[in-house]
Amino acid sequence: MKILVGVKRVVDYNVRIQVKADGSGVATDGVKMSMNPFDEIAVEEALRIKEAGKADEVIAVTIGPKVCQEQLRTALAMGADRAIHVETDDEIQPLTGARILKALADKEEPKIVLLGKQAIDDDNNQTAQMLGGLSHWPQATFASEVVIEGDTALVTREIDSGLETLSVDLPAVISVDLRLNEPRYVKLPNIMKAKRKPIETLTLADLNVEVAPSVTVLKTSAPAKREAGIKVESVEELVIILKEKGLIE
């Protein structure tokens, strides 16, 4: 059984992003880039499923310009067996991304596609569900536990009302949430080994994928800022203020 796992290159989660003054986007020049943290969790889960003897091969996939191969190398150093780079310099929105993943799933025939529930740059939270829809596969989003039992997966999902469990037939798309696992640290010898693992490069044309209808970004602006307030010296002072504002009785 194969597992396909999606990897996206994003601005590192520790970076305080800056909106460009001309409204054309956020500044990314010289900014630290990393694998989307949710995707790291997806890679880790794929590896754990393989290590438990329930999968034979883990294939990491990314979509984007050449430089995204850095993140594929990270996935390979974590333990993925091989990687596929769908190379494009265009901005790829979720529906096109899902079409690409669908084409790869048709080609590789994995039993599970594991994706992060959202990328921390565009915060869309769409690609896994779109892939589920396009393939007519089951989807189990926001997973905090995944148990593979033969041809089904039992997935615990973190939803607003608590923890929901779904049983889905494989093949299925699973999107992962933060508490599914803690990704491993990459060890130096594995980074060296990863350099010898294969990365296959494909284009949208190779996969016969057409760009889907897209939204147009008209401008990027800084959000309305909350001003820092005041520091109070005592609970008594705080209580007086909150009572005056009618927030407490």
Next chain:
Amino acid sequence: MSKVLVIAEHDGNLLNGSTARAVACASQLGLAAVDVVVLASDGSAVAEQAAKLTGVSTVVLVQNPVNENAVAALLAPQIEALASDYSHVFAPSTTFGKDLMPRVAAHLGVPQISDIMRVESATVFDRPVYAGNAVITVEAPEGLVLGTVRTASYPAVTQDGAATIETREVSVTLPSHTRYEGLKTSGGGDRPDLQAAAKVVSGGRGVGSEENFSVIYGLADKLGAGVGASRAAVDAGFIPNDHQVGQTGKIIAPELYMAFGISGAIQHLAGIKDAGTIVAVNKDADAPIFEVADYGLVGDLFEVIEELEKAL
């Protein structure tokens, strides 16, 4: 004719408050009608609640035993069948809407606009990116506009409406590959729902343990507040996941938000930006939470809560 369909979120008995917020956003599109669809097993009670939402013209009730639980793979084909009558389809950007809508979008071959926070026109919207540290203005392409509504950006519509309830049969083939197995709730008891509460008392890593969280619950109960938490507190097992506030948890807009022992990572702040008044209590005077708090108090949270309880 241009009209919008809002997908109702509910638990079979009660309409979730997020629906009234999504209707508020949908009403700003300036279209001929705002309709709500209730997909349920036995949905007449929910449909009646939806019919009271101000601004709603028609509540479409689709009853099917498979709709007993909200499973995206089963709901999506039914919504696709209804979508042809509409120019827009919206849902709240809760885990319900986030799970469901992209699947609908994929089938219909249209992009989705996630987390709409402002309507500029029927096709131009603002939405947050980078955990709310930037806002993009986006234009939907021609055709059906599909979106989820950032509920914290819209106060719920009032309940002065009297919409018509129309029962519809939707005959589509539904897959059998996805089965609902159960739901474990954290059993908040009578505490107000986090996303609807006017007041929220929240605890972070500084609370220290699951046992210590009882002081957060205690204060919340005294104030009639909902209980929130930072990711750190949930990760540490102090409190269940459904209390998490932030970029990947719940985005909330209470009138009063009180943060105890929360340092204020940007991912957490993304969830509380729309709160009316933020109070922060933290031992560390340099904690980033103080950069957004209206009232900050540097001190031991347990001592502060004890004093607060006495003063209330």
